[in-house]
Amino acid sequence: MAIIDLLMLLGVAALWGASFLFMRQAVSVLGPIxxxxxxxxxxGLGLLLVAVIMRRVPNFRRDLWGFLVLGALMAAVPFTLIAAAELKITASLAAILNATTPLFALLVTSVRQGTRPSRTQLSGVVLGVAGVTVLVGLGPLHLDGMLILAALASLCASLFYALGGVYAKVRFSGTHPLVTTTGQQLGAAVCLLLPTLALPPRHPVTGGIVLAVLALALACTALGFALFFHLVNRVGPTGALTVTFFVPLFGLLYGTAFLGEPLSWSTPLGMSLVLGAVFLVTERRSATRGDAAPGRSATSTGWTPDRRSSHRSGPGRRRRRRPAGAPGRRR
Structure with missing residues (x-):
């Protein structure tokens, strides 16, 4: 991986890790929804502006229901679950629990395709369960019913991410990532509109909260996703998904440095177990599936460049007709 790609990878991880910090700051004032x-x-509006500039505006008339479903699965529901969980758990713990998404992706894919995970992958799932147990049961927070519910909410968010990934691959295969991401965010906004009107914020909103939400939306979400998809096109999906290993590290760093969250021996131990589980689950896939070549679009992102018919080659291409009366080619 080139230096510029590594810096971009760390940038995405830093932005996504910061999202847990900003949610922790704003959720107690605004409420999760x-x-x-x-x-x-x-x-969504920021991405739509970029889509207009790049002439990649989503076709809302044709794909409205698809964007609503994708927005619910990959944004509205998991974002809200994580925000609600952060009313009880720390931002660092939420970031680490979110790293279990590849474990749920393995289970969802196995059920959908009717395949059995390998022994290595199953070992990863068991190791992931052990890591979550250490984080929740032996962590610095007092173990009670609300803490368990908050941890379950974070894990359910990871499950929804996995379901949304499968749906996106089936429903939006062949769609440019910018189009999909823009439609996803705006679809999520439509899904949450009525619940927001029914449950408005009960506390006065300060300038600091507004800045936290803007940073969360424009930097962590819009810019983070844009950089991630650009990274996928440069180094392939497997290389880009190694961001999963760095997001919890940044989440832990931010939570400890800026929020003064408690840190005990169980936190790095549990995080190591979870990240080890993610490595075991994704390692076999990395060895059997090649990445797209650098500088070319990865087909697993659901987007391939348009191919013009003028570039056809091979036995199936059309031959130019010689006009009637034209002299034949000399042998």
């Missing part, structure tokens, strides 16, 4: 509505709406 209004905060996420503001996040996806501002991010």
């Amino acid at each position: 209004p905060m996420i509505e503001a996040r996806v709406l501002v991010a």
Whole structure:
């Protein structure tokens, strides 16, 4: 991986890790649903502006229901679950629990395709369960019913991410990532509109909260996703998904440095177990599936460049007709 790609990878991880910090700051004032509505709406409008400039505007008339479903699965529901969980758990713990997404992706894919995970992958799932147990049961927070519910909410968010990934691959295969991401965020905003009107914020909104939401929407969401998809096109999906290993590290760093969150021996131990589980689950896939070549679009992102018919070659191409009366070619 080139230096510029590594820096871009760390940049995505830093932005996505910061999202847990900003959610932790704003959720107690705005509430989970209004905060996420503001996040996806501002991010969607920012992405739509970029899509207009790049002439990649989503076809809402044709794909409206698809964007609504994708927005619910990959933004509205998981974002809200994580925000609600952060009313009880720390930002660093939420970031680490979110790293279990590849474990749920393995289970969802196995059920959908009717395949059995390998022994290595199953070992990864068991190791992931052990890591979550250490984080929740032996962590610095007092173990009670609310903590368990908050941890389950974070894990359910990872499950929804996995379901959304499968749906996106089936429903939006062949769609440019910018189009899909823009439609996803705006679809999530539509899904959360009525719940937000029914549950408005109960506390006065300060300038600091507004800045936290703007950073969450424009930097962590819009810019983070844009950089991630650009990274996928440069180094392929497997290389880009190694961001999963760095997001919890940044989440832990931010939570400890800026929020003064408690840190005990169980936190790095549990995080190591979870990241080891993710490595075991994704390692076999990395060895059997090649990445796209650098500088070319990865087909697994669902987007391939348009191919013009003028570039056809091979036995199936059309031959030019010689006009009637034209002299034949000399042998």
